[in-house]
Amino acid sequence: MKRLYFFIIGAFSLVGLWAIYYRLTEGLKMTALTSNVSWGLWVVFYIFFIGLSAGSFLLSTMVYVFNMKQYEKIGKVALLSAFFSLVAGLMFIFIDLGHPERFWHALVYRQPTSILSWEIHFYLIYMLIIVAELWFLLREDISRLVIKAKGFKKFVFKLVSIGYSIPDNSEKLERDRKQTHKWMKILGIIGIPTAIGVHAGTGSLFGVIVAKHMWNSGLTPILFLVSALVSGAALMLLLYALLVPKEKQDNTMLKSLGGLLILFIAVDLLIVAAKYLVGLYNYVPDERQVLLNMMFGERWYIFWVGQIMLGAIIPILLLSIKKGSSTLKALAGLSTILGIFCVRWNLVVPAYLESPMPGLETAFVHDRLLFEYTPNLFEWITSLGLISIVILLFSLALNSLPIMETKEGKEDNGETADGVQAI
Amino acid sequence: MGSNKEPNQGRKEFIKKGLLAGGGLLVASELIKWKPMIEAVKATQHTEVLPLVETVSTEDVVIRMQKELHEALKKPVEEIHWIMVIDQKKCVACDACTVGCSAENGLPPGVVYRPVIKEEIGTYPNVSRRFTPRPCMHCENPPCTQVCPIGATYKRPDGIVSIDYDKCLGCRYCLSACPYGARSFDWGEYHTENTPEVMPYELEPTFEYGDEKVRKGNKSPIGNARKCHFCIHRLQNGMLPTCVTTCIGRATYFGDLNNPNGLVASLIGSPRVKRLKEKLGTKPSVYYLT
Amino acid sequence: MKKPLDFLKCTRRGFIAGTATIGVSLLNGKSMKSVAHDLLNFEEIKIPTCCHMCGGGTGVIATVRDGVVAKLEPNKYNPIGVCNTSLNFTENQKDGAAMCPKGLSGIMALYDPDRVKKPLLRTNPEKGINVDPKWREITWDEAFDIIVRELKKLINEDRPEALITFSENSLATSIQRDFGNLFGTPNISFHTNICSATRKAATMAVFGVDEPLGDYQNSKYMLIFGWNPLSAVKWSHLPQILLNGKSNGSKLVIIDPRYSETAAKADLWYPIIPGTDGALALAMSHVIIEENLYNQEFIENWTFGFDEYKKYLKDKTPEWAEKICGVSAKDIKSLAIEFATNQPSIADAWIGPGQQSNGFNSIRAVLLLNVLVGSVDEPGGMMMTEEFKLGESPIRISPPKKKRFDGKEKFPFGHNSGVYVETFRQLFEENGPYKLDVAFITMSNLVLSMPNTSQVVEGLKKLKFIVVNDNYLNETSNLADIVIPGTTYLERFGLVTRGINWEYVALRQPVIKPLFNQYSEAEFFIELAKRLELKDQSGQVAFSNIRYEDYLDIRLQRSKANITLDELKEAPGGVWTSPESTEYRRYEKTVIKTETKKFQFSLSNSSKNISLNYILPEYQQRRWLPDKKYPYYLISWKHITHTHSRTQNNPYLSELKDQNYLYINPMTANSLGFKDGELVGVISPFGETKAQLRFSPGMHPEVLGTEWGFGHWAFGDYAREKGFAVNQLNKFLVDEVTGQALHKEICVNIRKI
Incomplete structure (x- = not known):
């Protein structure tokens, strides 16, 4: 089963690598983007994954900052998925640039008025925080794995452990663990505003754009943030319910996680309702027409089937079932994630489809100047391939590192660790 | 222009003087000499080039803009404020400015700096048409320069919003931020691709911003944001932007707003003046006379 | 940087050095880096020529860099882009010239990858709209051999008249006429009769000149019927002179079934039913006469037929016209009064009314408005434009005595470009005066530009041998037997003399060698004449040592300009303009070239077998009117x-x-x-x-x-x-007086599909 899984993911990842290579050599003309719809599928995935990352991270702070022990089981996976989602998000940005080889410009040159500029720096800090938290959390287990493992794996683990090794006596171990706790809390505390800054920031980079009325609102950053929490919680639900063997699952935690998800979805719906109803009330074409096209136009299903059904109604129903099995919960998580993808799409693309000046759409005739966008096959393949690569790395990490179970009891020096398999 | 009241002889003198005066005027221009013309005149008329006659008007539009351009170029760059004025009453929607600009800057498919919006208004028989050429507005508060993460697009002291092609990442944030849709992205395509091969004129260098660039492979300006830049490379050589010189309705004016005696400053004192999307507070440098 | 740039030649070094210098000085301090360049080592020259993206011939300056045409700009020495009278030239010229978008796209026509590069021979004997000719590439010599062989057949059978030529009308026209004369066929035809033959006929009938041009810049009232000069820009000075006229206080009034781009600039627009412009003009004339606003002195001294015209107009009241054309009687009256009282005024019409069956009389009625108020050859009025005449052709041969296939002599005011419609009708119905075997089609897509496409195709199929000389494999060349690659204007010589009220001749010259080493269209005919050894009337082989450049040189020298081709090349902008300025009131000095030697309200009763209803510009309905089925x-x-x-x-x-x-x-x-x-x-x-x-x-x-x-x-x-x-x-459908094809006389219906 596992082999098959890795085989499939590996195959998709190879396709992904090819697609990225092709993209880097042929350029952005391989996409269906136009100068008027300049952000498309890849930017949607970018904000989706950044949101997923921020959401997961904020969930992890429930454990490490607010000491909500009932969620301890998902603490590590939350951090790990935060890390890989961030990587995915950044990779999508990388391939979306006109000059990917110049990505380092963003770190060398900066512009204080540009939210994107701030964001990029935030991403770095955020990534360092996650990596640091993960290291602190896992260093003990990794150092045990260093002892156990052989060959290439040993090398990798040694690299990841950055030389930390299990101390000889239990006092030192205790001290290290306390240090871990302390640092987790500190990093968590710094991490909260950072994560909020990361994702509400990504939201505000849309929110400040005066040119797109539909984006230009104070609610946009909040909406991004809440959607992030929704997707983070959904991902946790999905991963836990899917990956931890049924016998070992903590049903109470699942239930309360489910309840949390419903809460987040409700808040998300509230904000969406506020934004859209107000927007539909007036007759400003830039806002009303965009919303009408989004909800009742050609792609109505993205809103109704995606955002509402998959993203809200189905998960709430599934999670409300009293004796619901964890599979149902996993499905709820999956449905929410797909729904949030549709939310992200509707946050980005519909705003481009109305011309900023009446008559501009007929002033010039060219495919690259249309106010229409449907991602082409190449964009989909690249996206799925890239996601596969990230999932592959994530799976490898899950497979090798003790993520899904927490440690109980003391360990003695020299005793080999319980190399708990994640799957 | 009036009726021919002068006797034949006087009129011939006038024409001769007029022609010579015209020649003298262009001699005065720094860059172009009428060497062959003067020599032809010398050869047949045995006379010398006379100075500009007072009665011959020098206030005609493009020569005036040309002169004022040269005056402005002598000033330090932060004291200039370039603006463009487009008289919608004179624009005939011929699209010569669109194509002239595309030709001057070697624009590939998918990039247009100055399209002309053509609207039909009203209900028969009370109808009219409105034509709006739309270059980059070169706003005083540009939403596009605010959002560039690396400052690759910036506003020069003389008011022109520029793009540094070698810095620009191609993230296209600025494209999304422009309320006028004035920015395009260079997707790296050619008009004559696969026909079977790209024609030589598409691989000719272009000189935007005074830099020579050839669009090949992945090199800038491929993969960059691009937009109207008031033909900086022509301004640097004392020439007006292409759209101004090729406008067959003579509807486009260009000059330094900081010159209170200049043509453009006087034009925007008209009650017909307006700018696009004023409510957004971008303060464009392109004015329209409706 | 201060190096002066010689106008005709300019090297790029100075430019780049200058750019760097000024660039650095302009951009002091700011973060923008200005890159100083190594001086670039390419040759850049600027060559003046004339555009031919349309038949206008606006002046162009081509920048050629290392053998690649890199840029096209307006040529301000060529008056066409500037103005249309000499008085305005110096003033307008300072505005620089202008060029329309087609001219600015000329490079793409030159380097179009779809161009025909080599002569092609058809190998599939079947011809049809979607039939593949299965072209085979052949050499120029082979192509000439085949064509000469076909033409020799006609000579041997003593049927040179079985050759017919069709061509665009500003491309090697005199060479084609000379060729026709030498070969012995009268069937040399050009595009004008599917274009503006009716207007030319009407202006000949009224003024005796074939292309009068209004002096719009100086006029005070411009009344235009069905013409759209601000968009159908034939000469790129047109928008300037109209808009300058407006700035000088003139009124612009447009009569058109459609609110055109010119109407968008007009003070007034009157929608009118197509084909009824004549009625409107006649009613206006009625008002002008009734209100006594006409120029009595001018009419008495310089016109013919006023009394008959006045009598005819007696019942052509505004109320009568209102029922026909849809413009209210009140408006017609005020139009007439405004037109007559705001002098100088111009009334003009081109192919809007002209391509309909009553066009001849309609346009005459419109033009006669100018005559009524005496606004003829006056500043701000309708100018009696005389196109500059090149000298006689060096080829001495008289035209053949055979009758034309198209029966042009049956058209009292037929244009010497022929009657395409009659040609094709007779070809299709196979009832012409004799058989046509061979056709040369030069820069002309007859299948798409003639009315009645399917019958045109059938007509072409009935010819034995078709040679198409064109840049593309288009709808017409697909029916040809041989396709000869043509040239774009950037690759050939020519002379342009038309379009303004002032005598000038502008040079069209190659700015690069023809890309595929083609013969230019004129040189193609010259080469044919040489290979056929066609002899002129002295028995010499014509063109035996005259290249096209020599031909142009001789005609230039024999003209009023009296310059050589080389001198024209060296002239500023490649243009010679007459030292004499635009003349007004030429009719006072030279005889008016109408039959009666006056401006004609009515044709003389003895004029050339024309039916009675054309003597005066009577209003008649156009022949094809909407009905229930096609409304x-x-x-x-x-x-x-x-x-x-x-x-x-x-x-x-x-x-x-x-x-x-x-x-x-x-x-x-x-x-x-x-x-x-x-x-x-x-x-x-x-x-x-x-x-x-x-x-x-x-x-x-x-x-x-x-x-x-x-x-x-x-x-x-x-x-x-x-x-x-x-x-x-x-x-x-053809105009029975002028031979004009009637493109605008169609009635249709639309249905759901």
């Missing part, structure tokens, strides 16, 4: 972005407009249940096609219209299958 008028027009059917493959121009729409008044469309953008079937009694509707509130409710020239099914990738062609919908 809408279909008109077509030119737009500035394209020239006829020959520019649709140009990328820059396709980006401005890549297809044509069927424009319809929204009220009409809604009452029929059609939506904006809907694809509909357009039907007429003679054919059917599909078109995409576009709502346009400026269309008269009974009129549908579209741009001309689209609907290609061959040609090139940009042009193919975009839009639709109106000439699938009409039949061989």
Whole structure:
């Protein structure tokens, strides 16, 4: 089963690598983007994954900052998925640039008025925080794995452990663990505003754009943030319910996680309702027409089937079932994630489809100047391939590192660790 | 222009003087000499080039803009404020400015700096048409320069919003931020691709911003944001932007707003003046006379 | 940087050095880095020539860099881009010249990858619209051999008249005439009779000149019937002189079934039913005469037939006209009074009324408004333009005595370009005076530019041997037996003399060698004449040592300009302008070239076997009127972005407009249940096609219209299958006086598909 899984993911990842290579050599003309719809599928995935990352991270702070022990089981996976989602998000940005080889410009040159500029720096800090938290959390287990493992794996683990090794006596171990706790809390505390800054920031980079009325609102950053929490919680639900063997699952935690998800979805719906109803009330074409096209136009299903059904109604129903099995919960998580993808799409693309000046759409005739966008096959393949690569790395990490179970009891020096398999 | 009241002889003198005066005027221009013309005149008329006659008007539009351009170029760059004025009453929607600009800057498919919006208004028989050429507005508060993460697009002291092609990442944030849709992205395509091969004129260098660039492979300006830049490379050589010189309705004016005696400053004192999307507070440098 | 740039030659070094210097000095301090360049080592020269993206011939300066044409700019030494009288030249010239978008896209016509590069021979004997000719590339010599062989057949059978030529009318016209004379065929024809033959005929009938041009810049009232000079820009000075006129206080009034781009600048627009302009003009004349606003002195001294005209007009009241044309009687009256009292005024009409069956009289009625108020050859009035005449051709041969195939002599005011419609009708019906075997078609896409497409194709198929000389494999060349690669204007010589009220001659010269080493169109005919050893009247082989450049040189030297071709090359901008300025009131000095030697309200009763209803410009209804089955008028027009059917493959121009729409008044469309953008079937009694509707509130409710020239099914990738062609919908209708093809006389209906 596992082999098959890795085989499939590996195959998709190879396709992904090819697609990225092709993209880097042929350029952005391989996409269906136009100068008027300049952000498309890849930017949607970018904000989706950044949101997923921020959401997961904020969930992890429930454990490490607010000491909500009932969620301890998902603490590590939350951090790990935060890390890989961030990587995915950044990779999508990388391939979306006109000059990917110049990505380092963003770190060398900066512009204080540009939210994107701030964001990029935030991403770095955020990534360092996650990596640091993960290291602190896992260093003990990794150092045990260093002892156990052989060959290439040993090398990798040694690299990841950055030389930390299990101390000889239990006092030192205790001290290290306390240090871990302390640092987790500190990093968590710094991490909260950072994560909020990361994702509400990504939201505000849309929110400040005066040119797109539909984006230009104070609610946009909040909406991004809440959607992030929704997707983070959904991902946790999905991963836990899917990956931890049924016998070992903590049903109470699942239930309360489910309840949390419903809460987040409700808040998300509230904000969406506020934004859209107000927007539909007036007759400003830039806002009303965009919303009408989004909800009742050609792609109505993205809103109704995606955002509402998959993203809200189905998960709430599934999670409300009293004796619901964890599979149902996993499905709820999956449905929410797909729904949030549709939310992200509707946050980005519909705003481009109305011309900023009446008559501009007929002033010039060219495919690259249309106010229409449907991602082409190449964009989909690249996206799925890239996601596969990230999932592959994530799976490898899950497979090798003790993520899904927490440690109980003391360990003695020299005793080999319980190399708990994640799957 | 009036009726021919002068006797034949006087009129011939006038024409001769007029022609010579015209020649003298262009001699005065720094860059172009009428060497062959003067020599032809010398050869047949045995006379010398006379100075500009007072009665011959020098206030005609493009020569005036040309002169004022040269005056402005002598000033330090932060004291200039370039603006463009487009008289919608004179624009005939011929699209010569669109194509002239595309030709001057070697624009590939998918990039247009100055399209002309053509609207039909009203209900028969009370109808009219409105034509709006739309270059980059070169706003005083540009939403596009605010959002560039690396400052690759910036506003020069003389008011022109520029793009540094070698810095620009191609993230296209600025494209999304422009309320006028004035920015395009260079997707790296050619008009004559696969026909079977790209024609030589598409691989000719272009000189935007005074830099020579050839669009090949992945090199800038491929993969960059691009937009109207008031033909900086022509301004640097004392020439007006292409759209101004090729406008067959003579509807486009260009000059330094900081010159209170200049043509453009006087034009925007008209009650017909307006700018696009004023409510957004971008303060464009392109004015329209409706 | 201060190095002066010689106008005709300019090296790039100075430019780049200058750029770097000024660039650095301008951009002191700011973060923008200015890159100082190594001095670049390429040669850049600027060569003046004349455009030919349309027949206008605006001056162009081509920048050629290392053998590649890199840029085209307006040439301000060529008056066409500047103004149309000499008085305005120096003043307007300071504005620099202008160039329309077609001219600016010329490089793409030159380097179009779809161009024909080598002569092609047909190997599939079957001919048809969608039949593949199965071309085989042959050498120029082979092509000439085959053509000479076919032509020799005609000579041997003593039937040189079986050769007919069709051609664009500003390309090697005199060479083709000389060739025809030498070969012995009278059937040399050109494009004018499918274009503006009626206007020329009307102006000849009234003024005795074939292309009078209004002095709009100095006028005070411009009344234009069915012409759209701000978009159908024939000469790029037109928008300037009209708009300058407006700035000088002139009024602009447009009479047109459609609210055109010129109407958008007009003070008043009157929608009118197509084909009724004559009635409106006559009613205006009635008012002018009744209100005694006409120029008595001018009419008494310089006109013929005023009394008959006055009598005819007695009952042509505004109320009479209102019922016919739809413009209210009150408006007609005020138009007439305004026109007459705001002097100088101009009334003008071109092919809007001209391409309909009553065009001859309609345009005469319009032009006579100028005569009524004496606004003839006055500043601000209708100028009696005399095109500069080149000297005699060096080829001495008299025209053959055989009759023309097209029966042009049956048309009292037929144009010497022939009658294409009659040619094709007779070809199709096989009832011409003799048989035609061979056709040369030069820069002319007859299949798309003639009315009645299917019968034109059938007619062409009946010819034995067709040679097409063109740049593309288009709809017509697909029916040819041999295709000869043509040249673009950037690759050939020519002289342009037309379009302004001032004598000038401008040089068209190659700015690079022809890309595929083709002969230019003129040189092709010269070469044929040489190989056929055609002899002139002294028995010498004509053209034996005259190249086309020599031909032009001789004609230049024999003209008033008295310069050589080389001197013209060296002249500033490649243009010679007359030292004499525009003359006014020429009629006071030279005899008016009409039959009666006066400006004619009426033709003389003895004039050339013309039927009575044409003696005076009587109003008659056009022949094809809407009926229950086909209730809408279909008109077509030119737009500035394209020239006829020959520019649709140009990328820059396709980006401005890549297809044509069927424009319809929204009220009409809604009452029929059609939506904006809907694809509909357009039907007429003679054919059917599909078109995409576009709502346009400026269309008269009974009129549908579209741009001309689209609907290609061959040609090139940009042009193919975009839009639709109106000439699938009409039949061989011809003006019985002028021989003009009547493109605008079509009635249609639309239906859902």
